[in-house]
Amino acid sequence: MSQQKINQYRRDFLSKTTATAATGAIAPGVMLMSVGQAQARPADKAVTDKNRWGLLVDSNKCADGCSDCVKACESENAWGSGSSDEQKSDAQQKAQWIRTVTLKNKLTGSEHQLPMMCQHCEEPPCVDVCPTGASFKRADGIVLVDKHICIGCRYCMMACPYKARSFIHENLHDQAPEVPRGKGTVESCTLCVHKIDRGDGNTACAEACKHQAILFGDLKDPNSAIAIEMKKHATTQIRADLNLNTGVRYRGI
Amino acid sequence: MKPVVHYSAIEGRSIAYWGLLGTFGLFLLLGLGAVWVMEHNGHYVTGMNNHVIWGLPHVFAVFMIIAASGILNVASIASVFGKKMYKPLSRLSALMAIAFLAGGLMVLMLDLGRPDRLVIAATYLNPKSVFAWNILLYPGFFGAVAVYIWFMMEKRMNQYSHQIGLFAFVWRLLLTTGTGSIFGFVVARNGYDAAVLAPMFIIMSFGFGLAIYILSLMATCRWTGRELGDNVIRQLKNLLGVFIAAMFYFVFVLHLTSLYGTENHGFENFILAEGGLFTQIFWIGWVVIGLVLPIGIVYHPSMSKSRTWIGIASAMVIVGGLASMYVIIIGGQVFPMTIFPGYEVSSSFGDGAIASYTPSIWELGLGIGGITLALAMTTFAIKILPFIPDSLSDELMDPHHAAKTAEADKSETNAV
Numbered sequence: 001m002s003q004q005k006i007n008q009y010r011r012d013f014l015s016k017t018t019a020t021a022a023t024g025a026i027a028p029g030v031m032l033m034s035v036g037q038a039q040a041r042p043a044d045k046a047v048t049d050k051n052r053w054g055l056l057v058d059s060n061k062c063a064d065g066c067s068d069c070v071k072a073c074e075s076e077n078a079w080g081s082g083s084s085d086e087q088k089s090d091a092q093q094k095a096q097w098i099r100t101v102t103l104k105n106k107l108t109g110s111e112h113q114l115p116m117m118c119q120h121c122e123e124p125p126c127v128d129v130c131p132t133g134a135s136f137k138r139a140d141g142i143v144l145v146d147k148h149i150c151i152g153c154r155y156c157m158m159a160c161p162y163k164a165r166s167f168i169h170e171n172l173h174d175q176a177p178e179v180p181r182g183k184g185t186v187e188s189c190t191l192c193v194h195k196i197d198r199g200d201g202n203t204a205c206a207e208a209c210k211h212q213a214i215l216f217g218d219l220k221d222p223n224s225a226i227a228i229e230m231k232k233h234a235t236t237q238i239r240a241d242l243n244l245n246t247g248v249r250y251r252g253i
Numbered sequence: 254m255k256p257v258v259h260y261s262a263i264e265g266r267s268i269a270y271w272g273l274l275g276t277f278g279l280f281l282l283l284g285l286g287a288v289w290v291m292e293h294n295g296h297y298v299t300g301m302n303n304h305v306i307w308g309l310p311h312v313f314a315v316f317m318i319i320a321a322s323g324i325l326n327v328a329s330i331a332s333v334f335g336k337k338m339y340k341p342l343s344r345l346s347a348l349m350a351i352a353f354l355a356g357g358l359m360v361l362m363l364d365l366g367r368p369d370r371l372v373i374a375a376t377y378l379n380p381k382s383v384f385a386w387n388i389l390l391y392p393g394f395f396g397a398v399a400v401y402i403w404f405m406m407e408k409r410m411n412q413y414s415h416q417i418g419l420f421a422f423v424w425r426l427l428l429t430t431g432t433g434s435i436f437g438f439v440v441a442r443n444g445y446d447a448a449v450l451a452p453m454f455i456i457m458s459f460g461f462g463l464a465i466y467i468l469s470l471m472a473t474c475r476w477t478g479r480e481l482g483d484n485v486i487r488q489l490k491n492l493l494g495v496f497i498a499a500m501f502y503f504v505f506v507l508h509l510t511s512l513y514g515t516e517n518h519g520f521e522n523f524i525l526a527e528g529g530l531f532t533q534i535f536w537i538g539w540v541v542i543g544l545v546l547p548i549g550i551v552y553h554p555s556m557s558k559s560r561t562w563i564g565i566a567s568a569m570v571i572v573g574g575l576a577s578m579y580v581i582i583i584g585g586q587v588f589p590m591t592i593f594p595g596y597e598v599s600s601s602f603g604d605g606a607i608a609s610y611t612p613s614i615w616e617l618g619l620g621i622g623g624i625t626l627a628l629a630m631t632t633f634a635i636k637i638l639p640f641i642p643d644s645l646s647d648e649l650m651d652p653h654h655a656a657k658t659a660e661a662d663k664s665e666t667n668a669v
Contacts (some may be wrong), residue, residue: 088294088295088297089297090297090302092302092303092304092603092608092609093296093297093301093302093303094303095303096303096601096602099600099601099602099604100600100601101592101593101598101599101600101604102598102599102600103593103596103597103598104596104597104598105595105596106595106596106597107595116592116600116602116604125440125441127379127381128379128381128382129381129382129383129384129438129439130379130382130384131374131378131379131382131384131385131388132373132374132377132378132379132385133377133378133379134377149370149373149377150366150367150370151365151366151367151368151370151371151373151374152365152366152367152370153365153366153374153384154306154307154366155382155384155435157303157306158306158307158439158441158442158445158586159439159440159441160441161440161441161590161592162592163304163590163592163602163603163604165303166303167296167303167306167366168295168366169295169296169297169301169302170294170295170296170297171295183295183366184295184296184365184366184367185366185367186366238592238593239592242440242441253593
C-alpha cells in the first residue's frame with residue numbers, strides 16, 4: 001500500500017514537473033506568437049498615428065568597411081545584389097535604397113561611417129512636391145511611393161535633401177512579391193513596411209547589424225528601446241536646420 | 254484717315270513652304286523616334302542618372318516654357334500697356350506663345366518615367382506641389398491665349414481684347430513664377446534654393462521670348478514678301494536691349510546673393526571658377542554670347558541698324574538662354590548636396606563628388622523635336638488663319654513717327 005502511495009506520489013510529481021517544464025519551454029514561444037500577432041496589422045485595418053516608426057543609428061558602433069545592412073536590405077527588398085535586374089543601368093543609374101557614407105571631420109581628420117537611407121521625415125519635402133500625391137506619408141510616419149500613380153517626374157528626387165531616392169532606368173523582372181518596383185518610377189527605403197505590417201517588429205538592416213548600430217522601434221512608445229535610448233543620449237537629425245523632424249536619428253555625428 | 258491694318262493668311266503653296274514644313278515634320282519624327290527609344294528601353298539609354306535627375310530635355314522644356322510666356326509679351330505691350338505699334342504684332346505673338354508652350358510641354362511630358370500616366374497627372378493633384386500648380390497653369394494659359402486670339406480676330410469681340418489681354422498677361426506672370434518656383438523652392442540644393450529665381454525667370458522670359466519673336470517676324474515677313482518697317486525693328490531691338498540689361502542685372506544679383514552666404518561659396522566657386530565645362534558654359538555661353546555681345550550689337554551705332562546683326566543678336570540671346578538653363582538646371586545637380594556640413598563625405602552613391610552627365614543623342618532629339626513642334630505649329634497656323642498683317646511698314650504702324658522722319662529728312666535736305 002505504502003509502496004503504491006509512493007508510486008502515486010512519484011507519478012504525480014513526474015507528471016506535474018513534466019507539465020511545468022513543458023509549459024516553461026513552450027510558453028515563451030506562445031508568448032512571442034501572441035505578441036507577434038498583436039503587432040501584426042490585419043490588412044483591413046487602417047494604419048494609425050499611435051505609432052511612429054523610426055531608426056536610431058549609432059555611428060560610433062558602425063564598423064568601418066562593414067556593409068551588412070546594405071546587403072540585408074538588398075536581399076530583403078530585391079534590389080542591387082538581391083536581384084538579377086538593372087544590368088543595363090550604369091553604376092550611377094542603379095537604385096540604392098541604403099548606402100554607407102564615410103565622414104571625415106575637416107577639422108580633426110577623424111573618420112567614421114554611417115548608413116544613410118530615407119529619413120522618413122514628418123514633413124517630407126518629397127511629399128510636398130509630388131504632383132500626383134504618389135509620394136505619401138503613412139499615419140505611422142513611413143514615407144512611401146505609390147507605384148500606381150507615380151508618373152516618374154523625379155521632382156521628389158530633386159527635393160529630397162538626403163539623396164535617398166532612386167529612379168528605375170529599365171524594365172525589371174526579378175522583384176520580391178512584397179516589394180513593388182518598376183521602370184520609370186521612383187523608389188526608396190520603405191522602412192521594411194511589409195515586415196512591420198507583418199509584425200516582424202524589425203527592419204532587415206537593423207536585424208543584420210551585428211554591431212547593434214541600428215535600432216528600430218516606435219518613437220511614440222516611451223517604453224520602447226529606441227525611445228529609452230533617445231531619452232538617455234543626445235541624438236542628431238541630419239539637416240536638422242530644415243525642420244523636417246526625421247524618423248531616423250543618429251548618435252555620434 | 255487712320256490707316257487700317259489688314260491681316261491675311263499666307264499663301265503657303267510654294268515648294269519652299271512645303272519644304273520648310275516637311276523639314277519640321279522630319280525633325281519632329283526624329284524627336285518622336287528618340288522618345289520611342291527612351292520609353293521602350295527606359296532612361297538607361299539617356300545620360301541621366303540618380304544624381305543628374307533632370308537632363309537636356311528639361312533644359313529645352315524649361316527654356317521653351319518660359320520663352321512661351323515671354324513671346325506673349327509683345328501682345329501684352331499692345332493690350333495692357335496701350336502701345337499702338339505693337340497691336341499688329343499681337344496675333345503672331347499669341348500664336349507663338351501657344352506653340353512654344355505646347356513644344357515645351359511635349360518635351361516635359363515625354364521625358365516622364367511613365368508618360369502613359371498623363372491622365373493621372375491631370376486627375377490626381379497634390380495641392381501643395383508647385384508642379385501641380387503648373388499643371389493647372391498650363392491649360393489656363395492655352396485657354397486664355399486662345400480666347401485672346403479669338404477676341405483679336407473676331408470684330409465683335411475686339412472691344413474686350415484689352416480685358417482678356419490683361420488676364421493673359423497676369424496669367425503668364427503666374428506661369429513663369431510657377432516655373433521659376435519649381436527650382437526656387439528646392440531647399441535641398443545650393444544651386445536652386447533662391448527666391449530670386451522666380452523674378453529672374455520672368456525677366457529671362459521677356460528676353461528669350463522677344464528674341465524668338467524678332468527672328469520669327471523677320472523670317473516670316475521676308476519669306477512671304479511682306480514689308481517690315483525699320484522703325485518696327487528698331488523699337489523691338491531697343492526693347493530687347495532693355496531686357497538683356499535686366500537679365501544681366503538678375504544674373505549679377507543671383508550670384509551676389511549667393512556669394513554673400515559662406516555656405517554657398519563652394520557652389521559659386523564651382524560655377525564661376527573651377528567647374529570646368531559648367532564654368533565655360535556660364536561665362537562663354539550665358540554671359541558673353543547671351544548677354545555681353547548682343548547688348549553690344551543692339552546699342553552699337555552702326556551694327557544696330559543692320560537687320561542681319563539684329564538677327565544675330567537675337568540668335569545669341571537664344572543660345573545664351575539655353576546655356577543659362579544648362580548651367581542652372583544641370584549645374585545645380587552635378588554639384589554635391591551639403592548633407593553633412595563640416596565633413597568631407599564619400600560613398601558608393603556619389604556623396605561629396607561632382608556628378609557626371611553626358612547628354613545622349615535621344616535627349617537632344619527630344620529637345621529639338623519640341624522646338625520643331627512649336628515652329629511647325631506656327632508655320633501651319635499662319636497658313637490657316639490671318640495672323641500676319643499684310644504690311645508692317647512704318648507708315649502703317651506709326652504714321653506719326655513716319656511723318657516725323659520725313660520732316661527730319663526734309664530739314665536735313667534743306668540744310669544741305
